[in-house]
Amino acid sequence: MRVPRRALAALLVLAAVPATASCTAAHGADDPRPAGAGPAALAPYGRILPAPVSAHAAGPGYAFGPGTVVRTGTTDDEEVRKVGELLAEQLRGPSGLPVPVVDGAEGDGIRLRIDEGTEGAGAEGYRLESGPDGVTLTARTPAGLFHAGQTLRQLLPVSGPGTVPGGTVTDAPRFAYRGAMVDVARHFFTVEQVKRYVDQLAQYKVNTLHLHLTDDQGWRLAIDSWPKLAQYGGGSEVGGGPGGYWTKDQYRDLVAYAGERYVDVVPEIDMPGHVNAAQASYAELNCDGKARERYTGIKVGFSSLCVGKERTYEFIDQVLGELAELTPGPYLHIGGDEAHSTPAADYAAFMDRAQEAVAKHGKTVIAWHQLATAHPAPGAVLQYWGHDRTAAPEKAAVAAAAKAGHPLILSPADRLYLDMKYDATTKPGLAWAGFVPVRRAYDWDPGTYLAGVPESEILGVEAPLWTETIATRPDLEYMAFPRVLGLAELGWSPPAARDWTAYSRRLAAQAPRLDSQDVNYHRAPDVPWR
Numbered sequence: 001m002r003v004p005r006r007a008l009a010a011l012l013v014l015a016a017v018p019a020t021a022s023c024t025a026a027h028g029a030d031d032p033r034p035a036g037a038g039p040a041a042l043a044p045y046g047r048i049l050p051a052p053v054s055a056h057a058a059g060p061g062y063a064f065g066p067g068t069v070v071r072t073g074t075t076d077d078e079e080v081r082k083v084g085e086l087l088a089e090q091l092r093g094p095s096g097l098p099v100p101v102v103d104g105a106e107g108d109g110i111r112l113r114i115d116e117g118t119e120g121a122g123a124e125g126y127r128l129e130s131g132p133d134g135v136t137l138t139a140r141t142p143a144g145l146f147h148a149g150q151t152l153r154q155l156l157p158v159s160g161p162g163t164v165p166g167g168t169v170t171d172a173p174r175f176a177y178r179g180a181m182v183d184v185a186r187h188f189f190t191v192e193q194v195k196r197y198v199d200q201l202a203q204y205k206v207n208t209l210h211l212h213l214t215d216d217q218g219w220r221l222a223i224d225s226w227p228k229l230a231q232y233g234g235g236s237e238v239g240g241g242p243g244g245y246w247t248k249d250q251y252r253d254l255v256a257y258a259g260e261r262y263v264d265v266v267p268e269i270d271m272p273g274h275v276n277a278a279q280a281s282y283a284e285l286n287c288d289g290k291a292r293e294r295y296t297g298i299k300v301g302f303s304s305l306c307v308g309k310e311r312t313y314e315f316i317d318q319v320l321g322e323l324a325e326l327t328p329g330p331y332l333h334i335g336g337d338e339a340h341s342t343p344a345a346d347y348a349a350f351m352d353r354a355q356e357a358v359a360k361h362g363k364t365v366i367a368w369h370q371l372a373t374a375h376p377a378p379g380a381v382l383q384y385w386g387h388d389r390t391a392a393p394e395k396a397a398v399a400a401a402a403k404a405g406h407p408l409i410l411s412p413a414d415r416l417y418l419d420m421k422y423d424a425t426t427k428p429g430l431a432w433a434g435f436v437p438v439r440r441a442y443d444w445d446p447g448t449y450l451a452g453v454p455e456s457e458i459l460g461v462e463a464p465l466w467t468e469t470i471a472t473r474p475d476l477e478y479m480a481f482p483r484v485l486g487l488a489e490l491g492w493s494p495p496a497a498r499d500w501t502a503y504s505r506r507l508a509a510q511a512p513r514l515d516s517q518d519v520n521y522h523r524a525p526d527v528p529w530r
């Protein structure tokens with residue numbers, strides 16, 4: 001049985017607001033506050049973040065209580081069952097209710113349904129319908145059901161039982177790639193710490209975790225054919241701390257954990273620069289055959305693999321081969337940034353071979369946008385990290401590559417670099433791209449950002465968190481939150497929903513949720529926290 005439509009109530013709501021897709025979410029049309037009142041609590045359908053394509057409150061809701069079950073439909077759909085189990089677990093924690101998971105689709109409760117015909121849902125979208133007999137989540141894919149579940153969590157109180165207000169959400173993402181990066185090379189972070197970040201991101205529908213695994217200061221992943229990379233090269237970090245590395249099993253565990261939350265892992269081995277940790281571990285990776293000293297400072301651009309040596313290519317082939325085998329997602333990121341110690345011709349020749357190695361192991365290349373100055377291979381994705389002051393010819397080279405068919409991931413440093421200070425009072429962080437307050441991180445349009453690049457060439461957006469100055473979980477969260485929620489909304493919500501005033505109220509409404517999850521976020525002065 002479908003949730004009955006409360007047609008009359010729905011019509012009344014629709015009549016009260018302009019008929020644009022995002023109206024309710026962006027402007028809180030179901031907000032009961034009297035006209036003229038200042039910022040007040042948004043009604044549940046108006047505070048969903050990222051803002052959905054459409055959301056309408058209508059009719060009585062569903063009482064989520066001791067009798068609530070999650071129904072996962074037919075038993076033979078293992079993946080849907082898993083989505084249901086995870087959603088039930090996410091609901092149990094804050095509510096203290098048992099929320100068992102049961103087979104079968106009929107009956108009261110939270111119902112998960114795959115329907116290939118779900119209109120406008122695409123690969124990740126969904127429909128959520130709430131009424132007195134339950135909440136029905138419908139999607140074409142398990143990923144869509146997962147995202148629907150995250151929306152449902154936001155319609156419930158932060159703790160205890162409560163009512164899911166009656167209404168409907170229809171939703172689908174604007175961009176396929178919605179990423180966050182963590183640099184575990186400058187400072188080491190444990191798999192447990194990164195898992196916590198994955199949980200925080202996945203609840204806002206971020207679907208990609210880019211791991212910057214290697215840099216001058218440390219090599220963080222065990223590679224069987226080159227064991228000293230992790231064993232020796234992992235034993236350092238910025239500031240002289242002990243560093244660390246992940247075993248292959250730990251990495252697999254993280255990838256699986258992220259996968260269950262529909263977050264793909266994109267691992268990065270940065271080359272031909274940013275390789276001092278490798279060159280300290282193996283003398284043969286240096287042109288002069290001498291191992292480098294370990295490095296714990298924060299300079300960039302001084303190291304380079306030995307481009308003229310065949311052994312270099314055996315090295316990258318074996319490393320990328322092992323990495324490809326560990327990585328279920330389609331991409332390997334090969335860095336390619338700030339190769340200031342590699343002459344341009346050598347850089348281009350090296351990147352040709354590195355891209356060949358990625359293709360040989362069945363993966364698609366992502367590289368920082370400097371690859372545009374060499375020869376990006378067919379299908380290679382470029383990650384743009386320029387900023388307002390980036391020289392026009394550099395931007396034009398990226399735009400030309402996009403025109404030639406290279407999809408772009410946008411990570412403008414003066415918008416999405418989570419290691420940039422909010423303002424002059426921020427203790428951790430850098431400021432080479434300027435300060436990035438919360439509004440600046442959100443208030444720009446990825447679809448029109450780069451001159452000459454239409455939205456169709458934009459694969460998505462990503463917020464990198466470089467860790468030269470960030471060594472602890474509280475600092476990592478302080479820099480990421482709340483700015484990374486802006487990234488989540490830029491990546492997911494329709495362009496019409498992008499409005500700073502409305503967004504800042506949705507963001508403020510997330511505070512109790514972040515508090516209850518013990519997230520150390522920055523109470524930025526540009527957000528109307530209550």
Ligand code: TNX
Pocket residue numbers: 300337338368385417419430466467468
């Ligand atoms: C630039 S962004 C870098 C990193 C630094 C970062 C610090 C990029 C591709 N390279 O090596 O960690 O700035 O903000």
